Amino acid sequence: IVVGVPRESAPGERRVALVPKVVGRLRSAGLNIVVEPGAGGGALMSDWLYEEAGATLGDPWACDVVVKVAAPTDEEIGRLKPGSVLIGFLGTNVADALADRDVCGLAMEAIPRISRAQSMDALSSQSSVAGYLAALLGAQHLTRFYPMLTTAAGTVPPAKTLVLGAGVAGLQALATARRLGAQTTGYDVRPEVAEQVRSVGAKWLDLGIEAVGEGGYARALTDEERAEQLKRLNEAVIGYDVVITTAQVPGRRAPVLVTEDSVTAMRAGSVVVDLAGETGGNCELSVPGEVVVRHDVTIVAPLNLPATMPESASELYSRNVQALLELLITDGRLTLDFDDEIVASACVTRRS
Numbered sequence: 001i002v003v004g005v006p007r008e009s010a011p012g013e014r015r016v017a018l019v020p021k022v023v024g025r026l027r028s029a030g031l032n033i034v035v036e037p038g039a040g041g042g043a044l045m046s047d048w049l050y051e052e053a054g055a056t057l058g059d060p061w062a063c064d065v066v067v068k069v070a071a072p073t074d075e076e077i078g079r080l081k082p083g084s085v086l087i088g089f090l091g092t093n094v095a096d097a098l099a100d101r102d103v104c105g106l107a108m109e110a111i112p113r114i115s116r117a118q119s120m121d122a123l124s125s126q127s128s129v130a131g132y133l134a135a136l137l138g139a140q141h142l143t144r145f146y147p148m149l150t151t152a153a154g155t156v157p158p159a160k161t162l163v164l165g166a167g168v169a170g171l172q173a174l175a176t177a178r179r180l181g182a183q184t185t186g187y188d189v190r191p192e193v194a195e196q197v198r199s200v201g202a203k204w205l206d207l208g209i210e211a212v213g214e215g216g217y218a219r220a221l222t223d224e225e226r227a228e229q230l231k232r233l234n235e236a237v238i239g240y241d242v243v244i245t246t247a248q249v250p251g252r253r254a255p256v257l258v259t260e261d262s263v264t265a266m267r268a269g270s271v272v273v274d275l276a277g278e279t280g281g282n283c284e285l286s287v288p289g290e291v292v293v294r295h296d297v298t299i300v301a302p303l304n305l306p307a308t309m310p311e312s313a314s315e316l317y318s319r320n321v322q323a324l325l326e327l328l329i330t331d332g333r334l335t336l337d338f339d340d341e342i343v344a345s346a347c348v349t350r351r352s
């Protein structure tokens with residue numbers, strides 16, 4: 001089996017699907033790896049590191065399995081070998097093109113979030129990176145300190161950070177903000193998260209609205225619940241220096257949690273970091289991909305945040321890909337068991 005690692009072509013995408021360390025492990029397991037020259041360049045991993053790990057430099061598209069981070073372009077799909085397997089964050093637009101090319105697509109984002117698949121959970125690994133960076137962006141844009149400081153010139157009180165949506169990214173943002181010395185509070189519509197919020201040293205904000213959906217995710221709120229939530233959040237948000245939002249509902253536009261009224265009520269110099277920019281944003285005033293200042297509050301809505309910390313993001317993603325490859329390849333043979341829940345869920349196209 002030969003596994004190909006292309007250079008990512010999406011603008012700003014600095015991650016790579018396999019890092020040299022993981023290439024070495026896959027080589028030991030008997031796989032051949034072909035890496036496109038420069039594939040690790042965005043993450044500052046040079047070609048010779050890949051060669052040293054046992055990879056060959058060459059055309060990755062003609063391989064039996066191609067591993068990517070971002071979804072392929074049409075041109076890239078045209079270079080895939082019929083009968084091959086493509087692994088990556090495939091999104092919603094490539095299934096037909098892959099089927100026409102007779103390529104089996106396995107979407108990393110569709111791997112079920114069950115215990116057995118934890119090591120392959122790229123949504124979680126990349127959300128951890130995003131949550132960490134969100135806390136740093138809050139600190140960077142805030143016009144005040146995060147930690148409490150006792151200095152000869154007097155005492156500076158700690159910043160207060162509120163995280164709305166305490167899933168994987170939210171918990172990491174809470175943990176990071178606390179390490180930097182902020183006082184932290186977490187909020188979610190899934191009450192079972194309260195304990196996890198407390199376990200990272202944050203207070204739990206209870207607004208009395210529960211919305212537990214399928215598979216560990218939240219469900220969308222009803223119109224009535226939404227109005228009530230916004231009313232309570234508008235009051236709660238006042239007094240926080242940094243508000244980090246991460247709320248998502250699968251398959252829908254992200255819910256609006258921070259309105260213009262809330263932003264107006266925040267203290268000048270405060271910051272909103274909105275991680276839901278890709279699905280429309282949790283803050284009414286967010287401009288996805290940009291940093292804007294409204295009512296003296298800085299609103300940061302980054303896109304594809306994990307790509308901006310490419311080394312660690314690629315390392316974690318590579319381990320997710322390695323775990324999936326180990327499931328698919330036994331005794332040097334590629335066997336896709338479509339009765340396996342993981343393979344069946346991840347598969348967006350297959351040979352009939």
Ligand code: NAD
Pocket residue numbers: 113114115117118121123124127164165166167168169170187188189190193215216217218219221246247248249250255257
């Ligand atoms: P996500 O990115 O889909 O959403 C982020 C958070 O936003 C969630 O915690 C959600 O409850 C919250 N949210 C949605 N609508 C909201 C609203 N209107 N107001 C406030 N909060 C709102 O979620 P995620 O971080 O990818 O994962 C969510 C959960 O999935 C995890 O906390 C965990 O329970 C589960 N999970 C399980 C596994 C596993 O068992 N292997 C792995 C990863 C995640």
